[in-house]
Amino acid sequence: MNLLSNVCYQPKVKEIIVANKTIMPVECSGDLQITTHVGGNSFDINVNNVLYVPNLTTNLLSVSRIISNGNRVEFNQHGCLIYNSQNDCIGEAKLKNGVYRLNVVNTWHRRLGHINSTDLNKLKNGAVEGVSFDEKCGPNKASCTICCEGKQTRLPFPQSVSKSHEVLELIHTDICGPMENVSLGKARYYLLFIDDFSRMCTVYFLREKNETFKYFKQYKELVETQQSKKIKILRSDNGGEFCSSEMENYLRQCGIVHQKTNSYTPEQNGLSERYNRSIVEKARCFLFDAQFEKFLWAEAVNTAVYIKNRTPTASIKENTTPYELWTGRKPKLDHLRIFGSPVMVHVPKEKRRKWDKKAKKMFLVGYSENIKGYRMYDPIARNIIVARDVVVMENIDDSSATTITINEERPPEGVQEEEEQDTSVSQKDETFIPGNSSSDTDTSYSDTLSPEDMDLVSMQRDSSTPEKRVRRKPDYYGYANMCAEMTGEPITVSDILNSPEKEQWQCAMKEELKSFRENDTWELTDRPKDKTVVKSKWVFKKKLNSEGDVRYRARLVAKGFTQLKGIDFNETFSPVLRYSTFRLLIALSVKLDLKMNHLDVPTAFLNGFLDETVFMEIPECSEFQNCNNKVLKLKKAVYGLKQSARAWHIRVEDCLLKLGYKKSDNEPCLFIKSDKNTKVYIGLFVDDFFVFYNCQSTYEQLMKELVEKFRIKDLGQMKQCLGMNINVYENCITVDQKKFIETILKRFNMSDCSCCDTPMEINLKLKKIVDNNSEKGKGYPYQQLIGSLMYLSVLTRPDITFSVSFLSQYNNGFNETHWKHLKRLLKYLKKTIDYGLVYKKNADILHGYVDADWASCSLDRRSYTGYCFIMSGSIVSYESKKQKTVALSSTEAEYMALSESCKEGIYLKNLLNELVLCENMSLCLYSDNQSSIKIASNPLFHNKRTKHIDIRHHFVRECVLQNKIKIEYVSTNDMPADILTKSLCKEKHYKFLSLMGVSKV
Known part of the structure; x- marks a missing residue:
């Protein structure tokens, strides 16, 4: 909106309709002046009555509107040229994937954390490499809404009259926090160290203030080794974290002078205060611009420091950056991209199978100091990973997906090196990568976006590697710029x-x-x-x-x-x-x-x-x-x-x-x-x-x-x-949850996964992770997926009921192995997505099957009960649950399962009697254990093997005596309830599914 003049808040056009049929409101209209730069000359293109649509993610310029103002546009195979009435070329746009794009300086403004126009022009004039734009089109703070929202300030602090003459002569430090939101690495504070001579800044992320001393020692050892010099003066405020006896004794032993400010006078440590403000402003702008949640503040701060070190500052000589004074080399910034840009991360072949997707969508949140790669946030796993093989789609409409190369050697600044201990919140905490230690080929990477429409090029190409062929994007790519999502919903x-x-x-x-x-x-x-x-x-x-x-x-x-x-x-x-x-x-x-x-x-x-x-x-x-x-x-x-x-x-x-x-x-x-x-x-x-x-x-x-x-x-x-789809036919009714399964697969990025024939491996044994501080299970949406699968299993999919029950035992103690088996269940659902319940006419009356798997739980050696009741050819009630008592034999386990299923059977029988007025209906219950049938059918069958069984389980005897149920034997090979007590081989699994009335619908 800041690009418009003569703004009218009562536009003639009230709303527009985009390609996906979404109706978007028009907030206002106005006149637009675009300044272009062609051949060293600047030109103005004026367009009147331009609509401002806040919900559009891209600025679109109509060719017909340009022509209506007396200009003409010529198109060729590389792009288009805009000429005015005097036949002067006043604009040039390059063709990228069906869209003509005008390159503007605002992109560099956003890449560099909403840098001010003065420093941005310094970068263009030789302070760094890889930055070019028309300086006459540079932004200012007043013209950028994000800058206004993120950088409103008070009056500046007075500057110090003295300045150091070499690196490490004076180090400024300050701590900022606590933050209202805990970061992904559980941090609430960040700690800054600033070299007074070079203005080189280093940041550490802390969970508690008392970690300050530990990180100062790390910082001192690091920078003194790199610079071959000693820290002479440390300047801080009077905070307890800086004035502890431990810190004072250490500084005294190292011969470091500790300069402290007067109480309630932070201006005496003005450099730290000003840097804190500048970094927070940049970080705030990053989060606002990317529309990220606040828990990503640490990533935004980390990136702000990274950019701050590579951009000029008024306190050092012109066209010089802190990075250059610290390392002696000019920084290269051509790898920078806008914070929050969508990123397609290449999935290594070791992490996928032949037909799996080759890329996963994430969001760029920074640059790694210790590894040549980008830091990406995975919103599904809610973690940060570092990768080098990526495609950055810098603008949401940028289907060109620029390929980036990072060749710059980075100094040990920014975030400290990784440590083995997990008490600090450093880059290690913010870059937890699930699956690194696993050799499984399908553990952490999958995505719903097709990789076939883009080439994934390594960020650092070896000179011996041949150039990869660039695949042409489909023609419809350009039309995607006309689509937009619905706007957000108000909260208040x-x-x-x-x-x-x-x-x-x-x-x-x-x-x-x-x-x-x-x-x-x-x-x-x-x-x-x-x-x-x-x-x-x-x-x-x-x-x-x-x-x-x-x-x-x-x-x-x-x-x-x-x-x-x-x-x-x-x-x-x-x-x-x-x-x-x-x-x-x-x-x-x-x-x-x-x-x-x-x-x-x-x-x-x-x-x-x-x-x-x-x-x-x-x-x-x-x-x-x-x-x-x-x-x-x-x-x-x-x-x-x-x-x-x-x-x-x-x-x-x-x-x-x-x-x-x-x-x-x-x-x-x-x-x-x-x-x-x-x-x-x-x-x-x-x-x-x-x-x-x-x-x-x-x-x-x-x-x-x-x-x-x-x-x-x-x-x-x-x-x-x-949540069920019900289809009525002449002789049957089908019930399925295909749409819900599709939603689950899409939500957990498994829409294009490979398929499995069964939901779980046979005789699978897993261990519960007791260590609550273990990082291995963090980041996986295990509990969320279990919850979704439970809903599916209790409605229409008895075939996954046992698997969900078994894997849900590890909700509070899982790791990557558990997650792999849970994903296998999704692969099975992908294969059987069309399966559901099929009820048919002229089928059998209500009858049930019950089974038990003795001592099958490796955690507590309890048995599993499984029962199902079938009517009209399909299942009407079923359950898979672990028994509450440890059974001493398989007979005992089967007998307790009989009692449990009997309760459900009596309920269904009584309900059916109410509905169809058939009081004399007999319910048949099938079991594959003859010993348990004898115990239930013969009240005189009482010996030392059964006398300890809880009286509540003898309920089944009473039901048999009163002819409420009849228990009959069936072979294990014809026992569909077996699927509710254990994982089976493919042949048995699908045979029992058919017996339960679960098939393709």
Whole structure:
């Protein structure tokens, strides 16, 4: 926006549509003047009525607009030339991947940490190598928004009148912190050492201030060895970390004079203070410019120091840098790139297989001092790695992906050398690279971006290495510059007031308040003196509809964490429909030809009545701006209250009971209306209604009555609900989670991974990592992936249930080996992504299988129980869990598994009796252990081998005696529950999947 003049905040064009159908608001318009530099002459290109679209990531210049101002543009195979009416060439743009680009000095301004224009011109005039631009187009602080945000200052400190005459004669030091965010290496402080003569700066990252003495000794040994000189004077403030007896004794022994400032007079150590300010400003600009989170402050500071050492300063002679005074060599800066630029990191062939991707996407956060390479942040693993084979895409639209070479020898400044001990927070802490010690070929590298559209060239090419052929980018690369993502979502109301989408968000807020009024949710009242008032908050969200249009959602919620138990709320529990019940209803729908419809209540929680008196603060909005000392007395529940879900469930339960539906005795979220001719089953899952019925008129009557009570939407036949895809065919119903699997694979960069036939190796044994301080497991999103897989395993994928249960034991003690086996599970899901549950007509009635694997857990020698119940040809209920008691024999383990599965079987049998009125139905349970069957079937079978078994496990005997279940033997080769107790070979695995009714859908 700072490039525009004559700005108009009421533009004629209010919004634009980009290539991906995203609608972007236009904030203002104005006149643009571009200064170009051609053949040593400067020219101005004027374009009127230019639109300012804040959410566009690239400045786009229309050729037609240039021509409309009396200019002409000529294109050739290398680029294009712009001529004015006098036929003077006033601009030149190079063709890169289908896009014509004007090179501007602002790129160097950003690469160098938003350096000021004076120092930037010094770099161009010979202070360093590799920097060139038109100095007449240089930026200034006032023209750069990031500089204004990151560098606003107070008056400067007075300069010292004396200056040293050689390196190490005087060293300035200061510590900065604690920072509000812990860095990736757990640091909260950084420590600076500045050589007064050369202005060479060195930074260390500390977890605690008491590490200062340790790092000073490291610094002293390092610089004195490199410079062959001794430190004479150390100047610091009066901080305890610098004035400790340990530090003073050491300085005295080394003959170093310690100059300290007066208390509360930091200006006497002005150089350190000024450097601190300058470094923080650069680092702040880096983070703002890259839109990074604050925990990356250490990387930004490290890069700021790196650049500070390689740029001129007013206190040393002209066209000289600290780096040159320290090393005697001019620094080369042609390898610098903008902080935060996307980077494609080459995956070594040792870390991938033949058809694996050859690159992984990360973000550039700095330059390594000890290794010739770039420092990259991996947002998936949340760690820093150093690599030399990279492609930097400096601008988000820069598909040319410049290849960079670093040949400069670096001095030991910036961040200290790596140490073996892990107590310091140095470059080692910030550059943890998972997988370095592993020889596995597919451990740390994979990516969703195709490497076939780019060449990955080594950053340091050996002279004997032949030139690599450069592959031409596809033609459509250039069109990518016209695409843009949706803008971010505001956090507070004040963010909306400064947002270009202010009108849309305000309309969303008004719509939300309207729903509260229509629902009679509250009444305005005076603030009570002796009551707690719950705070309120706006939550803003953007959603895309099926056509790709943006929908703005604003939701007013209560801050439930401010409620007091016993005053603002009592009971909070609210049930939801069990997944096994949902699957049973689907299986029953196939058998009875029931229709399945999905209903949704958009503002469900607003319908619940409160038993307690709750007051809520007035929300931020224009509707309540003149309501001082007023609060809202809630008549009904609102989102965020601890009892809202319970209040809603009680309300909807009461409504269905009044409509003549019977609440199930076995499932609190199931309501039944059944006779000889009519069957209607309603399952509740928070604000979702799942209706299974065989009579259309009864369903229409139900809808009519529900609409009178609630705002409800009929979403039609079930297709997508609870994360599952449901497809109804003439003779079967399939249930799968293909889309959810695709989301998992994409989230963890495994979309293009290789495939595995089984989810886990046979007889896999892993050790739990006890050392909590071990770095080996840090950086891997192990627990996040386990959580995603658990959701998948309990809904539609019993084939991974045992593997997920087994690997979840190591949530608090994993390393790279565990992560490798977890990734294998993703590879199996990639192969079986089309698998799901297939329910068929005319299939068997409800029956179950149960199995146990004796003492299979190497951690505690407990056994695994696995059971599954099948109806209509597919699984309706299943579980894989470790037994709570150590079994002394395989018979005992199988007997305890029988008891556990019996409980679930009785529940399903009773539920089915309620649904289809078949009280005499018999449930058959199959086991492959004849000894356990005899113990369960014969109450007289009691000897010293079974007398110690807990009485709770003898529940199965009672069920057999009462003919509630019947236990029969089946061969181990025909036992599908075996897949729930152990990992199997490929042949058995897919055989048992078929027996469970899990196949391609």
